Amino acid sequence: MGGPLFMGLLTALLIIMLAWAIYHFLPVLLHKETGKNTALRLKHIRTIGSFALVTGILAQLIGLYSAFSAVEQMGGVSPAMLMGGLKVSMITTLYGLVIYLLSLLIWFIADHILYKKAKQPELT
Numbered sequence: 498m499g500g501p502l503f504m505g506l507l508t509a510l511l512i513i514m515l516a517w518a519i520y521h522f523l524p525v526l527l528h529k530e531t532g533k534n535t536a537l538r539l540k541h542i543r544t545i546g547s548f549a550l551v552t553g554i555l556a557q558l559i560g561l562y563s564a565f566s567a568v569e570q571m572g573g574v575s576p577a578m579l580m581g582g583l584k585v586s587m588i589t590t591l592y593g594l595v596i597y598l599l600s601l602l603i604w605f606i607a608d609h610i611l612y613k614k615a616k617q618p619e620l621t
Contacts, residue, residue, distance in 0.1 A: 500556070500560060500585075500588070500589065503552065503553070503555075503556035503559075503589050504556075504588075504589060504592065506552060507549055507552060507553060507556075507589065507592050507593055507596060510545060510548060510549040510552065510596060511549065511596050511599075513545060514542055514545040514546060514549070514596065514599075514600050514603075515603075517538075517541060517542060517545060518539070518542050518603050518604075518607065521535065521538045521539055521541075522539065522607045522610075522611075525607070525610065525611050525614060526610075528614070535611060536608065536611055539604060539607050539608060539611065540604070542600050542603055542604040542607070543600055543601060543604045545600060546596055546597040546598075546599065546600025546601060546604075547597060547600075549592075549593045549596035549597055549600070550593045550594055550596070550597040551593070552589075552593055553589045553590040553591070553592055553593020553594065553596075554590050554593065556589035556590070556593075557586045557587060557589050557590045560585075560586040560589070561583075561586050564582045564583075564586065
């Protein structure tokens with residue numbers, strides 16, 4: 498039903514998360530900014546990743562609801578067909594989970610580098 502729509506939404510969230518990370522972390526790498534506001538903005542990387550995970554789970558639930566409605570109308574299906582449908586419905590959840598894990602990894606690295614740069618004395 499909405500598989501391609503949700504996959505597109507998840508891809509958009511991935512692009513937004515990567516763009517957010519690059520835009521707000523680049524000043525840290527260029528030694529222009531290491532303030533508390535930067536750390537707060539970098540936390541949004543995790544928030545976007547969490548939203549991708551929840552969106553993937555929502556897409557799976559909507560797909561399962563549609564599939565179960567179709568099975569109910571047909572009166573039954575073979576177990577192999579049902580398992581194939583369940584496998585396909587998990588694609589959006591897995592994609593959302595991968596985006597979430599990537600966001601955690603990016604946030605962890607960025608936060609660690611920001612912490613190290615904040616502890617270094619300024620060279621003038």
